[in-house]
Amino acid sequence: MNKVFIAPRRYVQGRNVLKEAGGLIGALGKRVMTLWDGQVKGIVGGTLLASLKEAGLSVEDVTFAGDSTKAEAARVAGLIREHKVDVIMGIGGGKTLDTAKAAGAAAGIKVVTCPTVASNDSPTSSYTVWYDEQGNCLGFESWGVNPDLVLVDTEVIAHAPVRTFVAGMGDALATWLEAEACFKARGPNLAGGTATLAALALARLCYDILMESGIDAKRAVEKKIVTPSVEKVVEANVLLSGLGFESGGCSTAHMVANCLPSYPECHGLMHGHEVGFGVITQLCLDDEVSVERMHRIVDFEIAVGLPVTFADVGLPGVSRDRLARIGEICAGPGSLCENHPFKVTPDDIVNAMIAADALGEERKKVLKAR
Ligand SMILES: [Zn+2]
Numbered sequence: 001m002n003k004v005f006i007a008p009r010r011y012v013q014g015r016n017v018l019k020e021a022g023g024l025i026g027a028l029g030k031r032v033m034t035l036w037d038g039q040v041k042g043i044v045g046g047t048l049l050a051s052l053k054e055a056g057l058s059v060e061d062v063t064f065a066g067d068s069t070k071a072e073a074a075r076v077a078g079l080i081r082e083h084k085v086d087v088i089m090g091i092g093g094g095k096t097l098d099t100a101k102a103a104g105a106a107a108g109i110k111v112v113t114c115p116t117v118a119s120n121d122s123p124t125s126s127y128t129v130w131y132d133e134q135g136n137c138l139g140f141e142s143w144g145v146n147p148d149l150v151l152v153d154t155e156v157i158a159h160a161p162v163r164t165f166v167a168g169m170g171d172a173l174a175t176w177l178e179a180e181a182c183f184k185a186r187g188p189n190l191a192g193g194t195a196t197l198a199a200l201a202l203a204r205l206c207y208d209i210l211m212e213s214g215i216d217a218k219r220a221v222e223k224k225i226v227t228p229s230v231e232k233v234v235e236a237n238v239l240l241s242g243l244g245f246e247s248g249g250c251s252t253a254h255m256v257a258n259c260l261p262s263y264p265e266c267h268g269l270m271h272g273h274e275v276g277f278g279v280i281t282q283l284c285l286d287d288e289v290s291v292e293r294m295h296r297i298v299d300f301e302i303a304v305g306l307p308v309t310f311a312d313v314g315l316p317g318v319s320r321d322r323l324a325r326i327g328e329i330c331a332g333p334g335s336l337c338e339n340h341p342f343k344v345t346p347d348d349i350v351n352a353m354i355a356a357d358a359l360g361e362e363r364k365k366v367l368k369a370r
Helices: 017-026 038-054 070-083 094-107 154-158 162-184 197-222 228-248 252-262 271-285 291-304 320-330 346-369
Strands: 011-014 031-036 058-063 087-092 110-115 127-131 137-142 149-153
Touching (some): 011 017, 017 038, 058 070, 149 154, 162 228, 197 291, 252 271
Parallel strands (some): 087 110, 110 149
């Protein structure tokens, strides 16, 4: 298999960078479609539209229906053709961005993503995660191309709910652990090949930044301020995590996380929270992970408020029987758990989840007693 690395064409991050949106987007096209919901437009609309206008761009304003369904993407693609726009800009959370990417790819125009939360890996990736009308996840699809421009305004992100920032750290925390497992197994990445050394280095940097600056950054975001730590962790959550997962590969942390939404009790969680628990499960599955490393990562998750126990994900006292289904899916054909240099059985996964819960409980007690 070839080594493949993919990335967006341009990534721009900074405080109040939305004021520069017109110039940056004008380099891609002159007729822009903005896709956002009313709440997001209320927050960033004034600044963004003023900048687009100042650059002499025409704007077609479309309100996002709320879910990244195939019907919604087809509706937006129809509007793109009708109004003959040459750039679509998705502004908001992962679902808005994913829909903009899908519609832009279907209509064959340039795509700009502008995340207003740093909670997931949508902004840089070539993928759309599809949902049905009831909000159930249907899987994901790659467009073969990454966004032409990713625009990240850190002032906006520092004002978003803190839990979105924390969820982003959960998603980013998995990046290095999964890329490393995948590399050792010579497993495929999500870019159509195997990982380059560049992808591994970026994934490792993502991990190091979180460990170094994650707690500091969370404290700043609680005060709605942008500090150097916030800039670093936004880069980790959005750029490094995005490049790292797509070109590095995924394994157990994401596989376990992707199974949790099938439990109604877990519906209040964001993707990154689910990955946070998946990370600990993966640590407990792999005999090469030292106890020291395990403790370091679990303690970090507790410090920033990521879920580390069954109770934290809404499943207190969950039975082994109820977990068996996750074990079957994770050890089944085509699972991301194949991206380990060892074979994974259903029992291994269930045992690792139970071990993760016990470890999380214990570290909470230890940290409390300090
Ligand atoms: Zn993820």
